[in-house]
Amino acid sequence: MSRPIVNAQNLQKTYYGKIHVPVLHGIDLQVGEEEFVAIMGQSGSGKSTLLNILGCLDRPTGGRLEIAGQDVASLDDDGLAALRSDHLGFVFQYHYLLDEFTCLENALLPILIRQGSVSRRERDYVIGLLKRVNLGHRLYNTPDAMSGGENQRCAIVRALANRPRLILADEPTGNLDSRSGAEVFTLLREMNQETGVAVVMVTHDDRLARAADHILLIEDGHIRPLAREEQAARESTVTTLLQAG
Amino acid sequence: MLRFESTLASRHLRSGGGQTLLTISAVATGVLVVIFISSLIFGVCKNVSDMLTDTLPQVTVTPPEPDPMPLAQTPGATAGLSLSRIERQTQQRKDIENWQKVDAVIRSVPEVVAVAPAVTGQGFVSRGSKSLGATLYGADPDRMNVVTPMTKYLVSGHYLGLRSDETMLSYKLAEDLSVGIGDRVRLTSSEGISDAFTVAGICDTGEDQLPQAFIVLRSAQSLYGTGTAVRSLLIKTDDLYHADRVADRLLAILPYKVDSWSRQHTNWVSSLSAWTSVAYLVSIFSLVATSFAIASVLIVSVLQKGKQIGILKSMGARSRQILIVFLLEGLGIALIGAAIGALLGCGALAILRNFKRAATHAGGTLQPVIPQDLTWQLVVVAMLAAVVATVLAASLPARRAAKLDPVQVIK
Numbered sequence: 315m316s317r318p319i320v321n322a323q324n325l326q327k328t329y330y331g332k333i334h335v336p337v338l339h340g341i342d343l344q345v346g347e348e349e350f351v352a353i354m355g356q357s358g359s360g361k362s363t364l365l366n367i368l369g370c371l372d373r374p375t376g377g378r379l380e381i382a383g384q385d386v387a388s389l390d391d392d393g394l395a396a397l398r399s400d401h402l403g404f405v406f407q408y409h410y411l412l413d414e415f416t417c418l419e420n421a422l423l424p425i426l427i428r429q430g431s432v433s434r435r436e437r438d439y440v441i442g443l444l445k446r447v448n449l450g451h452r453l454y455n456t457p458d459a460m461s462g463g464e465n466q467r468c469a470i471v472r473a474l475a476n477r478p479r480l481i482l483a484d485e486p487t488g489n490l491d492s493r494s495g496a497e498v499f500t501l502l503r504e505m506n507q508e509t510g511v512a513v514v515m516v517t518h519d520d521r522l523a524r525a526a527d528h529i530l531l532i533e534d535g536h537i538r539p540l541a542r543e544e545q546a547a548r549e550s551t552v553t554t555l556l557q558a559g
Numbered sequence: 560m561l562r563f564e565s566t567l568a569s570r571h572l573r574s575g576g577g578q579t580l581l582t583i584s585a586v587a588t589g590v591l592v593v594i595f596i597s598s599l600i601f602g603v604c605k606n607v608s609d610m611l612t613d614t615l616p617q618v619t620v621t622p623p624e625p626d627p628m629p630l631a632q633t634p635g636a637t638a639g640l641s642l643s644r645i646e647r648q649t650q651q652r653k654d655i656e657n658w659q660k661v662d663a664v665i666r667s668v669p670e671v672v673a674v675a676p677a678v679t680g681q682g683f684v685s686r687g688s689k690s691l692g693a694t695l696y697g698a699d700p701d702r703m704n705v706v707t708p709m710t711k712y713l714v715s716g717h718y719l720g721l722r723s724d725e726t727m728l729s730y731k732l733a734e735d736l737s738v739g740i741g742d743r744v745r746l747t748s749s750e751g752i753s754d755a756f757t758v759a760g761i762c763d764t765g766e767d768q769l770p771q772a773f774i775v776l777r778s779a780q781s782l783y784g785t786g787t788a789v790r791s792l793l794i795k796t797d798d799l800y801h802a803d804r805v806a807d808r809l810l811a812i813l814p815y816k817v818d819s820w821s822r823q824h825t826n827w828v829s830s831l832s833a834w835t836s837v838a839y840l841v842s843i844f845s846l847v848a849t850s851f852a853i854a855s856v857l858i859v860s861v862l863q864k865g866k867q868i869g870i871l872k873s874m875g876a877r878s879r880q881i882l883i884v885f886l887l888e889g890l891g892i893a894l895i896g897a898a899i900g901a902l903l904g905c906g907a908l909a910i911l912r913n914f915k916r917a918a919t920h921a922g923g924t925l926q927p928v929i930p931q932d933l934t935w936q937l938v939v940v941a942m943l944a945a946v947v948a949t950v951l952a953a954s955l956p957a958r959r960a961a962k963l964d965p966v967q968v969i970k
């Protein structure tokens with residue numbers, strides 16, 4: 315594996331309330347630069363919790379996590395914000411573009427947040443990315459004037475605007491029809507291959523996961539790699555069920 | 560470096576539509592109420608205090624009234640018990656003989672603007688068989704006019720340049736005596752000395768004015784037999800409300816009785832204070848109500864934008880940046896609302912200024928139905944207060960927004 319951008323050892327997460335709810339039970343995970351990792355698992359298995367922790371939006375209750383070589387436990391809120399700004403990009407199931415901004419402005423937001431201004435070079439870079447994802451004609455459209463697939467493609471460009479080292483995608487195709495979903499996934503994969511950005515993607519879609527470098531399965535708060543044979547067996551079961559249906 | 564924050568805040572305001580208009584209207588209404596109500600109340604206060612101090616000197620220096628001394632304390636009194644009831648003597652007016660020196664001392668006080676030596680007393684003004692009691696004011700018109708601007712209330716004739724055989728009468732007195740400009744009247748002082756004067760001017764200081772006759776100092780000195788002495792020195796200060804301070808200072812350096820207008824009319828002063836307090840209270844309550852309205856609307860706005868805040872944080876926005884976005888939103892609302900409120904307030908007062916009541920007599924000036932005292936300071940203070948109140952109100956939802964947990968809101 316190349317130099318890890320994510321290095322998690324024995325990650326644990328328990329939600330403390332009237333009832334203590336343990337969600338992650340000692341997760342060990344390494345993601346190298348340029349890797350594309352798909353995480354699968356049933357609803358409530360802890361996929362999104364893991365992704366939030368890897369994205370420094372949430373803190374683990376145990377274990378050790380390094381992102382881009384920085385121990386996140388040593389960072390305060392501003393430090394975590396800076397880490398997110400410098401090294402991470404997010405793509406969510408819903409695009410969450412700001413309605414008040416155009417497609418180009420939305421894509422430039424991470425740069426504006428980090429530096430307060432956008433240089434011509436950065437603007438040209440982002441416009442280039444938008445053109446690359448076939449949004450060259452939508453630069454000055456607001457999200458409500460764009461389709462779901464277009465908005466999600468814009469969200470992917472937004473995640474790439476700061477040239478992050480890791481993109482965390484939480485079911486990025488979950489809200490899209492199969493054609494748009496396939497387009498968005500292909501785009502993520504191409505960006506991963508073209509720019510070298512590592513991608514950790516949570517998905518329920520076996521076919522999309524199959525195109526990743528590695529597939530990890532979360533079950534009851536434990537993570538394990540999905541063996542190729544197991545993957546084939548899952549696909550066979552799905553096919554049988556579909557045929558029976 | 561606040562480009563992200565200011566851009567987002569301005570976009571929020573623009574996209575807010577009715578919500579933004581509602582908050583701007585709330586601030587504008589607050590400022591309108593503060594300017595309008597304060598201006599009217601301060602106008603009434605100013606009108607009343609002007610009426611008092613335009614016709615009365617702000618500070619008056621008079622000789623002290625002699626206090627009677629108990630028999631036991633008199634020099635050479637025989638020892639032993641004595642019972643005595645101390646009764647003030649009947650008024651024994653004394654005069655200020657060396658008034659030029661006293662005048663110089665008074666002028667040395669920095670806040671003193673003008674001094675007018677005067678001889679005043681009770682007397683009668685007669686025309687034929689009709690005789691009416693009046694207060695006689697004897698002073699140099701030029702100096703007197705600076706201390707109490709009589710020409711402001713002149714209805715006809717003149718006061719400045721009054722000759723020694725001329726008098727200016729108050730309107731009611733002239734009316735009661737049925738005299739006009741050029742008519743002859745006889746003034747009789749309480750000392751029993753009388754002389755004939757030509758009515759050269761008629762003034763009107765208000766509906767409730769007392770019967771007054773104004774003559775030059777020399778004539779009054781003759782009528783009251785004071786020689787070259789005067790009975791009082793009338794003082795104007797640089798500020799109406801410096802009168803007490805000037806009176807205290809003069810009291811410490813002069814062997815005379817010194818009174819200020821506010822101490823002579825304590826009831827009026829306490830009424831003015833009460834009215835001023837009402838103006839402040841109305842302003843404060845208005846701004847507090849506005850603040851609550853702004854805070855409520857902005858809290859709703861924060862709740863609506865929860866997901867957006869979460870996504871901004873996931874992109875690296877710091878809590879401080881989110882706080883600034885919402886504070887800038889509040890500031891934008893405050894500045895626009897305050898400007899609109901100030902314009903509306905000034906406009907409403909300008910319209911109200913056109914409503915005037917008729918003069919009480921021919922030659923009298925039209926008076927506004929409700930007096931007002933609109934100053935640029937009042938407008939600036941009202942706007943500043945509204946801006947501060949709005950930004951403070953916005954700080955609550957802004958802090959709430961800054962503290963939002965992205966994990967909770969992006970779910």
